[in-house]
Amino acid sequence: MMGAMSYLADWDGQLPASVELPDGIVLTVRELHPSDEPALRAWFATLSNRSRYQRFHGHVAELSPAHWRYLTRIDGIHHVAVIAFCEGAVAGIARMIRLEQHRSAEIAFLIDDELQRKRVGSLLRDVLFVLAKSRAYRTLFAYVLPDNVAIRKLLAGTNTADRGNVLELAL
Numbered sequence: 001m002m003g004a005m006s007y008l009a010d011w012d013g014q015l016p017a018s019v020e021l022p023d024g025i026v027l028t029v030r031e032l033h034p035s036d037e038p039a040l041r042a043w044f045a046t047l048s049n050r051s052r053y054q055r056f057h058g059h060v061a062e063l064s065p066a067h068w069r070y071l072t073r074i075d076g077i078h079h080v081a082v083i084a085f086c087e088g089a090v091a092g093i094a095r096m097i098r099l100e101q102h103r104s105a106e107i108a109f110l111i112d113d114e115l116q117r118k119r120v121g122s123l124l125r126d127v128l129f130v131l132a133k134s135r136a137y138r139t140l141f142a143y144v145l146p147d148n149v150a151i152r153k154l155l156a157g158t159n160t161a162d163r164g165n166v167l168e169l170a171l
């Protein structure tokens with residue numbers, strides 16, 4: 001295994017990457033593969049209703065086979081997803097899907113309940129931003145529920161406009 005980097009300070013933009021979070025958690029981050037579908041489905045079943053609700057904006061016990069195909073048969077160009085593992089188990093996932101509007105994409109995050117508030121989301125956010133810039137995106141949009149404080153904090157910054165159910169980030 002490659003040496004774990006301290007957060008993203010010395011990340012060269014290449015995936016897979018091994019990253020150590022501030023409290024010592026070591027994550028491996030790589031692009032999602034279609035073959036990850038069974039592991040993702042099993043992981044999804046372990047998540048709290050709250051996390052699934054915040055991610056999919058509704059009570060979602062299970063996703064349809066078509067939805068799983070959409071989430072995992074991705075091209076890595078128009079639809080990019082990065083997955084983080086902690087000791088071999090899924091820790092979280094983040095994705096970026098190109099929108100029709102010029103140089104813009106939608107982003108979404110889902111972090112394991114046990115690992116929330118440990119900066120896994122911050123790491124995947126930073127990885128996505130690097131990938132977005134390398135693809136010359138200028139604007140990222142996140143669709144969020146009104147009470148989702150965590151995602152608002154995750155994406156807060158001087159370049160973020162909070163439009164209620166949409167956060168708009170200028171890169």
Ligand SMILES: CC(C)(COP(=O)(O)OP(=O)(O)OC[C@H]1O[C@@H](n2cnc3c(N)ncnc32)[C@H](O)[C@@H]1OP(=O)(O)O)[C@@H](O)C(=O)NCCC(=O)NCCS
Nearest residue numbers: 051054108109110111116117118119120121122150151153
């Ligand atoms: C939203 C989410 C991705 C955040 O990921 P995370 O790994 O828990 O976030 P981090 O630990 O990196 O924390 C990022 C910031 O959010 C804050 N935060 C995280 N969870 C929080 C919570 N429940 N309440 C208040 N603040 C919270 C942290 O304090 C941190 O703030 P800071 O940078 O000012 O210190 C994660 O909670 C999640 O997957 N939620 C369910 C799915 C979801 O809501 N997706 C968003 C819609 S796309």
